[in-house]
Amino acid sequence: MNIVVGFKIVPDDQMIKVVGDKLVTDAPPKISTYDKNAIEEAIRLKEKFGGKVTGITVGSNDRKSIREALAMGVDEVIAVISNKIDVYATAMAIVENIKPLNPDVVLFSEMSTDSGTSALPAYVAEALGLPYVSNVKSLKIEGNKVIADRGMVSYVETIETTLPVVLSVGGEINTPRIPSVKQIMESSKKPVKEVKFDIQPKVIVKEVKPLLVNRKKIVIEENDIEKAVDKLLEYLKSDGVL
Amino acid sequence: MKIVVYSESPVFLRMGAAVAQSFGGELIGISTSQDAKFFNKLYLIENTDEEGIVDLVVSLTPDVFITGNVRKDRAIAGRVAGRLKLPIITDVLSIKLDGNKAMINRSAYSGMGIAVIETELPLVMTVASTQLQPKQIEPSIEKVKLKEGRIKVIGRKSTSSGANISTADIVVGVGRGIQNKENIKYAEELATALGGVVGGSRPVAAELGWVPEDRQIGLSGLRIRPKLYIALGISGQPQHIAGIRDSKIIVAVNTDKNAPILENADYLIVADAVAFCKAMLKKLGK
Ligand SMILES: Cc1cc2nc3c(=O)[nH]c(=O)nc-3n(C[C@H](O)[C@H](O)[C@H](O)COP(=O)(O)OP(=O)(O)OC[C@H]3O[C@@H](n4cnc5c(N)ncnc54)[C@H](O)[C@@H]3O)c2cc1C
Numbered sequence: 345m346n347i348v349v350g351f352k353i354v355p356d357d358q359m360i361k362v363v364g365d366k367l368v369t370d371a372p373p374k375i376s377t378y379d380k381n382a383i384e385e386a387i388r389l390k391e392k393f394g395g396k397v398t399g400i401t402v403g404s405n406d407r408k409s410i411r412e413a414l415a416m417g418v419d420e421v422i423a424v425i426s427n428k429i430d431v432y433a434t435a436m437a438i439v440e441n442i443k444p445l446n447p448d449v450v451l452f453s454e455m456s457t458d459s460g461t462s463a464l465p466a467y468v469a470e471a472l473g474l475p476y477v478s479n480v481k482s483l484k485i486e487g488n489k490v491i492a493d494r495g496m497v498s499y500v501e502t503i504e505t506t507l508p509v510v511l512s513v514g515g516e517i518n519t520p521r522i523p524s525v526k527q528i529m530e531s532s533k534k535p536v537k538e539v540k541f542d543i544q545p546k547v548i549v550k551e552v553k554p555l556l557v558n559r560k561k562i563v564i565e566e567n568d569i570e571k572a573v574d575k576l577l578e579y580l581k582s583d584g585v586l
Numbered sequence: 587m588k589i590v591v592y593s594e595s596p597v598f599l600r601m602g603a604a605v606a607q608s609f610g611g612e613l614i615g616i617s618t619s620q621d622a623k624f625f626n627k628l629y630l631i632e633n634t635d636e637e638g639i640v641d642l643v644v645s646l647t648p649d650v651f652i653t654g655n656v657r658k659d660r661a662i663a664g665r666v667a668g669r670l671k672l673p674i675i676t677d678v679l680s681i682k683l684d685g686n687k688a689m690i691n692r693s694a695y696s697g698m699g700i701a702v703i704e705t706e707l708p709l710v711m712t713v714a715s716t717q718l719q720p721k722q723i724e725p726s727i728e729k730v731k732l733k734e735g736r737i738k739v740i741g742r743k744s745t746s747s748g749a750n751i752s753t754a755d756i757v758v759g760v761g762r763g764i765q766n767k768e769n770i771k772y773a774e775e776l777a778t779a780l781g782g783v784v785g786g787s788r789p790v791a792a793e794l795g796w797v798p799e800d801r802q803i804g805l806s807g808l809r810i811r812p813k814l815y816i817a818l819g820i821s822g823q824p825q826h827i828a829g830i831r832d833s834k835i836i837v838a839v840n841t842d843k844n845a846p847i848l849e850n851a852d853y854l855i856v857a858d859a860v861a862f863c864k865a866m867l868k869k870l871g872k
Pocket of ligand 1 (some may be wrong): 456786816823824839
């Protein structure tokens with residue numbers, strides 16, 4: 345089975361901070377949270393059906409993050425270096441590089457933690473002319489047949505389609521593995537193909553501002569929980585919410 | 587200008603229609619409901635085959651395609667944009683058109699930031715909020731039978747649990763810190779005593795099933811705006827905060843006084859979630 349998994353290297357969302365009136369986004373890079381679930385699912389498919397897992401990442405080419413994907417079990421990574429990217433440019437970069445691989449399954453996560461559009465997997469599916477199944481929370485492949493449960497918040501939908509297919513997954517689908525020291529050592533021998541791709545993006549980000557809500561941030565710490573609750577109830581009454 | 591609006595969700599369809607009306611031009615709606623009377627023309631669809639909807643939208647070659655923020659809408663938006671190679675902007679908070687240029691504010695970084703962006707028509711967008719209301723317009727109605735796509739729906743299970751956390755005045759949210767499914771009953775007793783409802787973080791609602799899935803609060807679940815939100819054992823990751831920003835007062839209960847939720851809370855009680863519920867119930871005389 346030819347498996348491709350897309351992952352994005354993003355600033356760690358837990359380290360992004362508001363400082364004054366600025367959103368400081370130059371936090372340490374990491375693989376976007378649910379993209380690890382996509383990588384895990386790709387590796388599980390390979391373990392079950394054989395074949396190869398090719399990872400593809402566009403934008404940042406942070407070595408450590410790429411090594412982590414390889415250590416988890418990805419066989420090879422294509423790192424596309426591109427400065428200005430939007431959904432369109434990213435999708436075109438991915439399609440150009442994975443089309444020659446004739447993938448049976450292309451996996452993504454449902455949303456990255458930075459731009460969070462959820463649009464990329466669908467965009468890629470259309471550009472490849474493949475069916476697209478979003479928000480997959482469980483996946484079964486038998487022969488050519490694909491059966492998936494989609495978590496849609498207000499309902500769960502079970503669908504059937506056929507390979508080749510593009511899928512996006514959420515955090516519910518699996519628990520990403522933590523690579524062993526040996527796997528981390530061996531990952532340095534796996535191939536990373538750096539390619540350049542430049543295309544005019546259709547969306548330009550002018551500025552990113554923090555979305556500020558001022559909160560009181562009062563900490564109530566008491567040995568006696570009843571005392572703490574008394575304090576809280578007083579506050580809530582004076583706020584007029586109880 | 588031709589604007590096409592579709593949403594699986596009636597509230598987002600209304601919001602999309604309101605935005606479309608503010609642009610002016612030829613307004614085309616796609617809906618399964620005859621009652622969607624905010625457009626010049628309404629395509630009444632019987633089934634909701636995703637590829638069928640994408641094909642219909644694409645065949646209309648809109649200048650703007652507007653949809654909502656539920657997961658189905660986002661999948662359709664991405665496909666329409668991909669098929670027509672258009673710019674796509676999701677989570678739109680506000681938009682200004684100037685000829686062919688569009689200046690847009692959208693949320694980014696899991697809700698922590700607002701990105702100011704520029705793009706050009708034609709474009710695809712999903713709207714973030716559901717606040718605006720459209721004017722009534724009597725549309726001409728055309729029934730269409732959608733093409734069946736390559737994805738067959740073989741089952742559908744509602745996760746509906748009755749309560750509507752989007753409109754509740756008081757919401758008690760539970761997170762992984764509540765420890766186990768049995769402890770949820772304390773949150774429920776507290777919610778009942780306060781006249782509120784229970785919701786949960788994504789892991790609790792979508793992964794662990796401790797609360798019904800349709801009560802997931804956050805970026806990828808529901809965005810709520812209660813008077814009082816009580817977060818029991820929720821760490822306060824940006825994706826959860828995105829769903830509770832509009833709450834008037836936020837109370838967090840966490841054993842860790844340095845939990846990130848403090849940044850976004852009015853009061854943080856350093857305590858065990860269950861012990862807190864019990865003490866609250868006692869004080870409230872329940
Ligand atoms: C693209 C994307 C979308 C997402 N969408 C959502 C979303 O819509 N909604 C959402 O909630 N999350 C969402 N998430 C997940 C989010 O990042 C967090 O993982 C999640 O919110 C954490 O849930 P939690 O706070 O319940 O659990 P944890 O992060 O595990 O936190 C548990 C907390 O409980 C505290 N605790 C432990 N024991 C006790 C005790 N006895 N009493 C009191 N407190 C205790 C701990 O100190 C900790 O702070 C999304 C993630 C991604 C990547």
